[in-house]
Amino acid sequence: MFLKVIFSAFSIFIAGIIGLIRFRKINKMYWPMIFVVWLACINEIISFCLFKNNLSTAINNNIYVLMEAMVLLFLFRNFGIFNRRKWLFWTVCGGLAALWLWENFIGGKIWCISSWFRIVSSFIIVLTSIDAISKLMVFGSQEFLIIRGRSLFANAAFLICIGTIIFFTFKLLVEIFWFYGLNGSEIFRVKLYDILTYINLLVNLIYALAVLWAPPKQRYTMLSFSPHW
Amino acid sequence: MGTTETTIYHAVIFASLVIGILLTYFFIVVIHSQKVNVGLRKKNVLEEIAGLEKERARIGADFHDELSPLLSTVKTRINFFQLTNAEDLAERQQANDHIEEVIKRMRQISFNLMPNTLLRDGLIKALEEYVEFLNRVHRIRFTFTATEECMLEESKAVNVYRIMQEVIHNAIKHSKASEISIEIRDKKNAIDIRVCDNGCGFNYKKKLAEKTGIGLGSINNRVMITGGKMFVDSRPQKGTTYIFKIPT
Numbered sequence: 001m002f003l004k005v006i007f008s009a010f011s012i013f014i015a016g017i018i019g020l021i022r023f024r025k026i027n028k029m030y031w032p033m034i035f036v037v038w039l040a041c042i043n044e045i046i047s048f049c050l051f052k053n054n055l056s057t058a059i060n061n062n063i064y065v066l067m068e069a070m071v072l073l074f075l076f077r078n079f080g081i082f083n084r085r086k087w088l089f090w091t092v093c094g095g096l097a098a099l100w101l102w103e104n105f106i107g108g109k110i111w112c113i114s115s116w117f118r119i120v121s122s123f124i125i126v127l128t129s130i131d132a133i134s135k136l137m138v139f140g141s142q143e144f145l146i147i148r149g150r151s152l153f154a155n156a157a158f159l160i161c162i163g164t165i166i167f168f169t170f171k172l173l174v175e176i177f178w179f180y181g182l183n184g185s186e187i188f189r190v191k192l193y194d195i196l197t198y199i200n201l202l203v204n205l206i207y208a209l210a211v212l213w214a215p216p217k218q219r220y221t222m223l224s225f226s227p228h229w
Numbered sequence: 230m231g232t233t234e235t236t237i238y239h240a241v242i243f244a245s246l247v248i249g250i251l252l253t254y255f256f257i258v259v260i261h262s263q264k265v266n267v268g269l270r271k272k273n274v275l276e277e278i279a280g281l282e283k284e285r286a287r288i289g290a291d292f293h294d295e296l297s298p299l300l301s302t303v304k305t306r307i308n309f310f311q312l313t314n315a316e317d318l319a320e321r322q323q324a325n326d327h328i329e330e331v332i333k334r335m336r337q338i339s340f341n342l343m344p345n346t347l348l349r350d351g352l353i354k355a356l357e358e359y360v361e362f363l364n365r366v367h368r369i370r371f372t373f374t375a376t377e378e379c380m381l382e383e384s385k386a387v388n389v390y391r392i393m394q395e396v397i398h399n400a401i402k403h404s405k406a407s408e409i410s411i412e413i414r415d416k417k418n419a420i421d422i423r424v425c426d427n428g429c430g431f432n433y434k435k436k437l438a439e440k441t442g443i444g445l446g447s448i449n450n451r452v453m454i455t456g457g458k459m460f461v462d463s464r465p466q467k468g469t470t471y472i473f474k475i476p477t
């Protein structure tokens with residue numbers, strides 16, 4: 001049981017290492033994805049240490065979910081989801097940050113898991129992922145800098161969207177149950193976490209594939225920046 | 230219900246609601262992107278066809294305005310020589326005939342590329358002329374009936390004319406028909422066109438899907454960009470009937 005959790009949590013390191021190797025080659029548009037993966041890695045390490053010392057992992061997790069949501073939104077902005085709606089992007093980011101501050105400081109609950117923020121941010125991320133997938137289908141690979149003719153499963157943007165949809169939908173459901181205080185029952189909590197473990201493993205592997213297939217830099221941007229002095 | 234059950238019940242309702250909203254959003258997005266997709270395709274086809282027509286008009290005009298006069302000049306020139314030898318005269322006569330033939334063919338080609346009548350006198354006149362020409366050169370009996378002048382804007386008229394060209398050409402090439410009739414009726418805010426042949430018929434859906442040629446696909450695209458509708462009824466040994474409804 002414990003091993004399984006470790007395995008599921010640390011599977012994100014596969015993506016993290018691929019990201020480390022490919023970082024300089026990958027198009028800037030996809031960098032936020034790598035930041036998300038690295039954030040997750042760091043958070044797993046911190047959580048692991050705290051857990052070993054019997055300390056609460058609530059604070060670092062609360063901070064992690066805020067950063068994760070922001071960076072993912074940035075990624076979707078790079079995908080052009082907020083095109084012509086800049087104000088929407090900043091409103092969403094600002095709104096989420098305000099909600100986070102309110103829940104953690106004004107609500108004074110930084111010591112426990114912040115449910116509201118998780119519910120709302122998961123919801124927003126799933127909505128944006130749906131948008132991104134549909135955009136990918138309509139405008140094809142061009143705007144996502146992805147090589148034509150490749151299978152969808154070698155398509156980084158598609159993989160990322162599928163990953164976020166699966167993960168955050170499930171997270172949303174779990175958070176709703178927590179929100180209603182249903183984590184009181186030990187067995188129920190363990191069972192739900194069990195499912196979450198598998199989903200986490202699956203999504204981490206999807207992320208690893210996504211980082212692996214993230215499109216490279218475009219040559220011509222390099223050329224046009226060649227200095228003349 | 231006990232308190233735990235009530236809580237679970239509320240949690241389930243909340244969760245279902247959220248999932249419901251997400252699914253609804255998903256369907257809305259799918260439908261919307263479907264629309265965008267159709268719009269994009271239409272735009273692409275429109276641009277492609279506009280480019281094609283422009284190019285055709287240009288080539289047709291070049292033929293008509295540059296090559297024809299040049300050939301006529303050549304003809305005048307070779308007739309300028311004072312020939313006495315009977316052999317030479319016969320030779321020149323042959324050359325004259327060839328040049329005549331080339332000029333005639335070139336007129337036909339440039340007419341096919343972009344009929345002047347279409348732009349000058351409208352669709353009905355152009356089709357009339359086209360059918361007259363077909364009756365002259367083919368064994369098949371063509372009939373053309375039209376209720377007075379129909380008002381189509383120029384780009385639509387060109388598209389309809391191209392559709393007719395392809396449909397008639399297909400009937401000539403593939404159907405082995407002995408009669409082909411074309412009928413145009415002016416409705417309130419649309420025109421109805423019916424083209425029938427009494428040939429061998431074919432499986433329209435299958436041929437369209439097989440993409441044996443580009444003709445059937447191009448007919449479809451052109452109907453789409455005029456905003457019209459088309460129906461095809463084709464049965465073995467009974468011939469083929471096309472019906473087009475083009476909004477004016």
Ligand SMILES: Nc1ncnc2c1ncn2[C@@H]1O[C@H](COP(=O)(O)OP(=O)(O)O)[C@@H](O)[C@H]1O
Pocket residue numbers: 399400402403404426428429430431436441442443444445446469
């Ligand atoms: N009026 C017709 N009667 C019989 N067969 C036809 C007729 N029109 C089209 N077809 C069939 O449909 C096929 C596809 O037509 P088309 O797309 O115009 O290509 P193409 O004319 O170049 O062969 C033809 O090859 C022919 O077999």
Ligand SMILES: [Mg+2]
Pocket residue numbers: 395398399442443444445
């Ligand atoms: Mg054809």
